[in-house]
Amino acid sequence: MRARELPASTLEFPFGPDVDVYKVRGKVFMIHTVVDDEPLVVIKASPSDGLALRDAHADITPGYHMDKRHWISLHPGGSLGPDVVEELVTESYRLVVAGLPSAQRPVEPHAFGRGQR
Template sequence: MNGEKLQALARARVQELPGAGLEHPFGPDWDVFKVGEKVFMLMTEVTGQPIVIVKADPQDGKALREEHDDITPGYHMNKKHWITLHPGGALKKTLVDELVTESYLLVVENLPRANRPVDPAVFGRAD
């Protein structure tokens, strides 16, 4: 999958997530996606290729990095809690959707209950 497609898939999934919004606090080269004022996804091309950076459970992130050459530690983020998705390889749309959704839910579950746009225990689990 090429970089533009990778970012387009991630962006399309974000548009389906309640309460998610796009900001540019680091300038026009960084798309920063937040829910409840907390970052759950970033996109940029400052590395020379279009990449997507998402939050991941540390154990899941480690397993994903071992399983996929196109997943590396989070670029300019905490390497334990963030992963970077790179274009060019075998990442499937379903995996991109799942990783974006999981990143969103990891952030939502840490928001105060009154600020949660969805219940993270059930959102997307019936799919």
């Protein structure tokens, strides 16, 4: 899973063993769980990107149990291939890293992951 590969990423279980919470420097960038027997990935997105992604993909919805303006839910499978999910997870990570103080950033958010892979 892409979230495990990201620099300084940690996995925590604050909501129990069935909810994977990925953080960078203590800030959440992804939640992975199962809802109604369906895998669900909740990630951070800029408000404008979140709206555009929801309009473009039926399998992207407002963030499950999160601020609907800044978080989106991905329903992997369907129309969302693994490459799309991985890129959106990486973008969520970049957004969270960009909000950290410069001294705490494990990577340069504007350059990390772009053109790589």
